[in-house]
Amino acid sequence: MEIPQNASVPWHGEPLQEGHSGASLLLRAVLALLVASSIGQVVYNLYLHPLKDIPGPLLARGSLLWRFRYCMGGHWHLHIQKAHKRYGDVIRVSPNELSFASAKAWKSVYGIQKGAPITKNEFWDMIGLGFDEGSIGSERDYHLAAQKRDLFADAMSNRNVAQQEPILQAFVSLFLDKMGNLGDTKEGLDMGQWFLYFGFDVGTKMAFGESFECLVRESAHEWLTLVLPLFFFVNIADNFRRIPLVVPLLKLIPMGWLRGVRGKIVKYSKDQTAKRLLRSGPQNDFFDNCVDKVQKGDVSEEEMASHLFTFSVAAGETQATSMTGILYNLLANPEKRDELQREVRGAYKSTHDMDVATLLKLPYLQAVLKEGMRIHPAVPQGLPRVSPGTMIEGIYVPEGTEVYVSAWSTSHDERYFHDPYTFKPERWIDPTCQDVKEASQPFGLGPRVCPGKRLAFAQMSMQLAKMVYTYDMELLDSSRDWNYGCKTHYFWWMPPLNVRFRPRANVGA
């Protein structure tokens, strides 16, 4: 068909072209404005910003691009470490964000401050998953956080850790049975998974009295499949929250999957809260005191659900990833494994003789745990805080600046640890060793230090000692390069760690 010369073709006619050019003029104007303001922002960040004199990669000082480029690849901790090596102990990671990498900075950033405190920042709202009340982990207000920690002080005490020992013993026995029954094969067992099962089973049982039962079912509880991937999105959101214009836009994007996951997690936490509230009287779990306060009306149910969510994550994940890193390093260094075997097998006649009190006194066992967590800290990037406008490490850090210590950088720094990439438990017990041990802080430090630290040492000591006592463990070839495959998106994303378990020939129990 022939189109007449002056017919109006919708995509080619005069009237539409006029409209199009009007719109395109507007678009161009908006684009020009955006470009001009971005350039203006970059110039400001580089030459006028209060942090302009702090070194760092050019892209990081001027924009968010350095952060965006490297943060999502899984090796963020290594990029930050490299930048520290090049630019020094304090670097600008993005225009309004400082990373510190000296041993002393741990106290300066996280310790008790004289003036206005350095508190948790907005990042922790995401970790709190949008409950209406902040939890022991997500509360940002300094004084409220202290009150919320007090609710669980008794549960986290030495006395309560000792009271929970029978629960721990029962779960370790079940775990060992599984290793024995399933682990003596060519493929062995993926210990990253099994430590997660153990960590979450024992964590949930101790926290609110109901175990996930992953060990019994030999598979993950739905919670794990929902919560752990969520932290990948937290990592993405942590980038985008820095662009004020994008935040309201993001809320418009229909993210059904994400909302569904969040909804399920919140519902689970609330259901467990309701169930736990029905069990009144001492239950010997973390929530005895909190339940009492809810019943007296001092604490809301929403707050209790928010605590319950935090404990469900905090008590399992960090413990599991720490144990995976510890076991890898131990088995990749057979002479260290043998040394630990000698200590543990020499100290007890049977696994039934082992208790937390004596295990905590075995020097080599404790050194193995500390060295494993130095090389493979559960949270390798910084634990973010916000400056109230204060001096940190001799620098005035303006109010609103994000600050943290990069854990990986300090615990792998040659100035603090000789041979930092070598697994040497001896450095923790040798009185002549000059290493600066305070540079490794896998549990954090100060008022927000991990309250589960004692419990974590108790659990890891019992679990590792009984494994070493009962089995001859072998790292399978497929897992030799495990270290290089580990990535971080706030928490670790680890490749399989396949280990074969053979019963020790002359086991005594």
Ligand code: HEM
């Ligand atoms: C090896 C095991 C563990 C490691 C490496 C670890 C590490 C950490 C780290 C690095 C923090 C953040 C501290 C901060 O922001 O300054 C933390 C917080 C926390 N951990 Fe642990 N943790 C472990 C086990 C546990 C256990 C077993 C529990 C529960 C009993 C627990 C409960 C918590 C809670 C509730 C918080 C939040 C504290 C607050 O914000 O005030 N953790 N942990």
